[in-house]
Amino acid sequence: MSGDGEATTDGSTAQSNEAYGRKAFKRSRSHFADRITADGAHGWPVEPGRYRLVISRACPWASRAAISRRLLGLEDALSLAVTDPLQDDRSWRFTLDPDGRDPVLGIRYLHEAYDAREKEYPGGVSVPAIVDVPSGRLVTNDYQQLTLDLATEWSALHRPGAPDLYPEALREEIDEVADGVYRDLNNGVYRAGFATGQQEYEEACGDVFRRLALLSERLSTRRYLVGESITEADIRLFTTLVRFDAVYHGHFKCNRHKLTEDPVLWAYARDLYQTPGFGDTVDFDHVKRHYYQVHTGINPTGIVPVGPDLHGWLTPHRREELGGRPFGDGTPPGPVPAAEVVPAGHRP
Template sequence: MTSSGEYTRDQRYIATRITADGRDGYPVEPGRYRLVVSRACPWANRSIIVRRLLGLEDVLSMGVAGPTHDERSWTFDLDPGGRDPVLGIERLQEAFFTRFPGYEKGITVPAIVDVPSGAVVTNDFAQITIDLSLEWAAYHRPGAPQLYPADLRAEIDAVNDVVFRDVNNGVYRAGFATSQGAYDKAYRQLFDRLDWLSERLKGQRFLVGEAITEADVRLFTTLARFDAVYHGHFKCNRSKLSEMPVLWAYARDLFQTPGFGDTIDFDQIKEHYYVVHRTINPTGIIPAGPDVTGWLTPHGRESLGGHPFGTGTPPVRVAG
């Protein structure tokens, strides 16, 4: 938090990468690693979606932490006995401390843990999904989409940069602001960018190109939480998502696409934000609404052309 009341995100993540050539000491190996997520977290939700779209369930297992956490870390309270069944730990903190005793930076999800050693490898959420697309390519399912194609990479990166600054992180900058000026600035930038996105998506089905890319995944996880959390809890209340026709139709299109809506748990999302953020919501009361049935209504975006998976195919449901 700055002296002027602006929220600044700590982006000091573990930069170690899991790569095909193992240059950081962690080569891609089926069954060796565990992706730890929470369904409540938008940053983790990205990795859940990408893992599913690419069909990596059988080579990269996934541990799911509960929707709430304390100052120490995320916990595996959804699992029997409160322990992750593969890692055998109660808190994600244990995997961080195994590699970095006394680790003092944020213990965040998503994180990838090396199962044999029990040590965290990385929690660099932006790089994780890119590496799932590029470094894990040998293990993608037949028909997996190209989420980060070389010919569109520069445009995807440019879109991701502004969406992260003004939308993904913008809602937090509004919600955690501690001065009126800081809030007003974040609020204005957020809705200016949402208006820009609405204009961009008015004539094209997806953010970049004719199929779903990494850019759509990153925007979707914020839009999915907008009416349930950010509109009220974070005071992002100029308009609900459901009151922004283009973005609402775009978000419903993705929600109804295999790999997107089936990763969303609105109850866990609301529990996380309204229970954990006691400085914003001291009572910890979780709102009953909004009605989420609208996510399944027709969106009409097919008329804009394109195909969600390009020349590929939808993912099938795989256990785990």
């Protein structure tokens, strides 16, 4: 990975204690923030088949895009590339594909699409990334905006019955909830995991569990975070919760309690996991191998834990008793395309 310090799933870096002193973890901003819009105002018009979404199933930020794409039925309009969960110093690799090349882009490493856009730019190579297939150039790595645009700008290509993941009447509340989730939880676990000082770690860990308690209280009387159906806010929370016991509890030392020890959040997470479009995008093998084998500063042995037991993800949750309609006036997505099915053994 390019950049100083130790690479995270999205290309941000944790500054090393030796080189920089006790400097807090700081997430890199998306360097390429172009938008693909219905009117093409940013130079990138929505066109079926033109772009390729590159993800790692290990990365929570990339997983947002994978879930949104599934729920909205964009599989035929926006093709998917899945990288190896293990990077090397040349960035995310396409070693899962025949001959180690992405079959559409023809590249071995994601940095090649970055270089086609801006040669040797000073930043990490991150996922999710959308690449323009005809030119091979990176379009955007703006993980915060990307899913919002899939929900709104790509609407003409949504499947019939696609849910409204960012309803206009609820956007202010969705943004407010998602901001707290991002600050204290999505990013908070990284701040705790890559902390180089005790106080820094304890403050980050405190933020994580304070936010979890607030979310547990909020979800004790409602099935979803905002409104009566799944929204962008739920997607952003789920991608951290589904990784919590597998990696954040132990690897990032967020061990005040496990997700499974909070009855409300554990039931909420299972509800979403069992909803088509969520659990069928999750690869626990990729998640665990990435965190435990790439973050050598935290886990120098590279040993990957055998647990936790995943079968609980499929147990009854009873969240339907709170009401709500998962897809609103829409319908569930169809079957996962054969080429995108998570392998047996990587899921419950």
